[in-house]
């Protein structure tokens with residue numbers, strides 16, 4: 001498939017701008033704010049500031065998460081030889097989008113991006129800027145409806161689900177609270193992928209928090225207006241049960257195959273876990 005066949009977002013019904021509510025905070029725009037982007041509004045910034053009050057290094061965490069994403073995609077496209085990526089919770093376009101990293105290694109790579117924020121849809125054209133040899137598509141869809149993603153015609157035109165796919169769930173599962181069945185959702189997506197596929201994740205953790213900090217954190221998340229659930233490394237490990245963890249296994253994202261020449265912050269300052277596993 002060449003870049004001409006990359007899908008352009010075509011939302012049915014009402015125009016996408018009608019679905020953008022700037023009076024309520026949204027994870028994509030709040031993350032954009034922490035990363036120094038311009039696609040955020042007062043409600044997003046207020047929500048972001050409520051989080052930074054109790055977790056002052058949150059901006060560093062966002063930057064380190066992007067660095068982790070870059071190292072993971074480079075590993076998957078390079079050492080693991082993956083040529084297809086399904087990136088759910090893709091976020092607003094920024095430097096080093098998945099297709100840019102993967103196609104830098106292998107221009108023929110195919111990438112499907114998914115996000116449920118209409119503002120990401122509005123900017124998705126940048127995510128569709130595929131190399132001529134590869135292809136990208138963008139789906140306006142929700143992680144909580146895996147079958148809508150897996151059966152989407154644009155996904156099926158872009159990815160061959162009989163060949164290995166890297167499922168990227170980077171900094172998104174902490175927005176899925178336990179009552180929304182996060183483990184079941186991830187399993188349903190992985191079960192649709194053939195052997196030799198990969199699951200790559202990062203997730204905010206409570207591993208480094210004392211009981212008192214935990215309570216402050218929960219209150220701040222409540223105030224921030226964005227449902228959010230920290231998980232321990234044991235809880236995070238459940239997502240990978242039955243899969244083959246790639247070295248170094250489950251670790252702070254800063255310790256996942258760090259570049260030797262670059263100093264990286266303490267795990268506590270970032271408070272995010274990461275892991276990549278092969279689906280047998």
Ligand SMILES: C[S@@+](CC[C@H](N)C(=O)[O-])C[C@H]1O[C@@H](n2cnc3c(N)ncnc32)[C@H](O)[C@@H]1O
Pocket residue numbers: 027028029031065066069088089090091092114115116117120141142143144169170171172175
């Ligand atoms: C913190 S950003 C992470 C972006 C990117 N994956 C990264 O790691 O740099 C989380 C993204 O997940 C998206 N998101 C949150 N809940 C989602 C859901 N239920 N379905 C699809 N996307 C979701 C948000 O809109 C946001 O763009």
